[in-house]
Amino acid sequence: MTAQTHHDPTSLNNLAATFPVEANVHPTSDEQREALIDKPAFGQLFSDNMVRMTWEQDTGWSQRKVMPYGPLQLDPAAAVLHYAQEVFEGLKAYYHSDGSIWLFRPDANAERFQNSARRLSLPPLSTDDFLGSVAALVQRDVTWVPRRREYTLYLRPFMFASEPYLGVRAPHQVDYCVIASPSGPYFTGGVKPVSIWVENRWFRTGPGGTGFAKCGGNYAASLVGEGRGSEHGCEQVCFVDAATGTYLEELGGMNMFIVHKDGHLETPSLTGSILPGVTRRSLIELAGDEGHEVVESMIKMSDLLEDIRSGEVTEVFACGTAAIITPISRLVSDEFDVSLGEGQPGQLTMHLRERLLGIQLGEVEDTHDWMWRVC
Ligand SMILES: *Cc1c(COP(=O)(O)O)cnc(C)c1O
Numbered sequence: 099m100t101a102q103t104h105h106d107p108t109s110l111n112n113l114a115a116t117f118p119v120e121a122n123v124h125p126t127s128d129e130q131r132e133a134l135i136d137k138p139a140f141g142q143l144f145s146d147n148m149v150r151m152t153w154e155q156d157t158g159w160s161q162r163k164v165m166p167y168g169p170l171q172l173d174p175a176a177a178v179l180h181y182a183q184e185v186f187e188g189l190k191a192y193y194h195s196d197g198s199i200w201l202f203r204p205d206a207n208a209e210r211f212q213n214s215a216r217r218l219s220l221p222p223l224s225t226d227d228f229l230g231s232v233a234a235l236v237q238r239d240v241t242w243v244p245r246r247r248e249y250t251l252y253l254r255p256f257m258f259a260s261e262p263y264l265g266v267r268a269p270h271q272v273d274y275c276v277i278a279s280p281s282g283p284y285f286t287g288g289v290k291p292v293s294i295w296v297e298n299r300w301f302r303t304g305p306g307g308t309g310f311a312k313c314g315g316n317y318a319a320s321l322v323g324e325g326r327g328s329e330h331g332c333e334q335v336c337f338v339d340a341a342t343g344t345y346l347e348e349l350g351g352m353n354m355f356i357v358h359k360d361g362h363l364e365t366p367s368l369t370g371s372i373l374p375g376v377t378r379r380s381l382i383e384l385a386g387d388e389g390h391e392v393v394e395s396m397i398k399m400s401d402l403l404e405d406i407r408s409g410e411v412t413e414v415f416a417c418g419t420a421a422i423i424t425p426i427s428r429l430v431s432d433e434f435d436v437s438l439g440e441g442q443p444g445q446l447t448m449h450l451r452e453r454l455l456g457i458q459l460g461e462v463e464d465t466h467d468w469m470w471r472v473c
Contacts, residue, residue: 107471113230114237114472122146122166128241135244135280142279145239145251149231149276152260153221159274162231164238167277173262177269184314185214186256187228188419189376191236191278191472193243193250194460199236201470202458204229206376211255214311219268220257229470231255235276236472247459248283252420284421289443289451291427294349294416295327295335296399298431302350304340309347309371316373320350332430334416338399339371346397347371349416352424353378356402357413357446367394377417377454383466384453390446403429406438413444422458423451 125146126134134143148167153159178184187207192200208228215222232253236243243251255276259269302320303309309316320335327335336354339345346366348354353375355365363385368374382392405411406429414426425443429436456462457469 105467105470107473110229110233110470110472113226114233116227116230117149117151117162117164117234119147119234119238120163120165124166131241135242135249136246138244138249138280138282140279140281145235145242145278145280147235147238148278149235149255149274151227151231151274153257153272153274155270159221159223159227162227164234170273170275172260175262175264177259177261177263180264181259181266182313182315182318183218183220183259183269184256185211185218185220185258186254186312186314187211187214188312189232189253190250190281190419190458191243191253192458192460193245196460198460199240199243199472200458200460201232201236201472203376203380203468204232204470206379207255210312210374210376214313215257217308217311218313220259220272223257223274228255231274231276233472235278239278240473242278242280244280244282246282248455250281252279252281253277254279281420284424289423289425289448291425291439291441291443292333292416293331293428293430294426295323295330295332296429296431296434297323297326297335297337298343298433299323300326301340302337303371305369305371307340307371310368310373312373317350324350330430332428334424334426336429339369344398344400346399346402348373349418352416352418352421354414354416354426355381356397356405356411357415357444358405359410359412361389361446362391362393363446364393364395364397366397369396375418377419377422380454380466380468381417381423381450384450385446387465403434403436406436411438413439413447415444415447422455423447 208225212222257274260273261269261271300322323335416424
């Protein structure tokens, strides 16, 4: 059964039509494409085409187009290469069993992209241009949307300061692109809980910083912590607040939830240094639908450890578009090493994962009207 939507597909079509399609004289053959998307290497395989658009201070956004995927030409003085004015988004196109293709809450990504751009003094993209550009690329490369369950076409809209200028100020020229990468399930061979390194020395952001913006710089700043995590045998890193080093914030690219034994959930509140995830927001609503209270609060790491040890907290998980939900079975740092769930994913963790994935794949009724049909 495919979920019904109130988002009129013709309006998305009309927005997509504002991006003229250029010819592609070297498309991948059907046979080669099918082989590639059958075993996609994450983040290394891209579809045949891309979206491009340019902004200039005097004229605003123009030159909308869908064109063959290929290298960009950049002046070596392009501001982004020196001062990192770049923001991005991440969302997926989902194949439903009736052959239709859908997006999950792309309007939420459009809104966040605007907030990220403002924080980096980049020109916000209108919601119409965001939705139109994403839909145009999905329609153009619709054969690149994998059909296997849990396989998706990952979409990466991004913008950056392309103006050749070494002075430090808001740019007068900016480029916007959307690229698409077929991707397989985050977990191959079943969902497995991961170990988390709690990083207390190197922070990804701080109060008044860029934590709420989805910008490349936050990721650059997280890599040293990620490295320390993998040195300690952990798959992911959890960052704590930079001001006091005591409150739980989020992973490098995922938000966090904890489940109490009475069934209520807690997630770190959006203090400005945490990225407001679309998955986070959606899970708060889904858990609420089923009668689970969800509290957004400042969570002290020391309290969490004590609550795990006492059995008050029974499940911990991370969430984001890529993996949907990742169960966590261990928290490690220089000072502690705490396990929970005996290496098994928690019950509510897996239930919420199935609910959300079911909505995205059109197998569970979309009561919140989150899905947008592209074609
Ligand atoms: C993208 C991202 C998330 C998850 O956001 P979703 O919208 O759920 O994909 C969480 N944290 C950070 C730092 C991110 O960049």
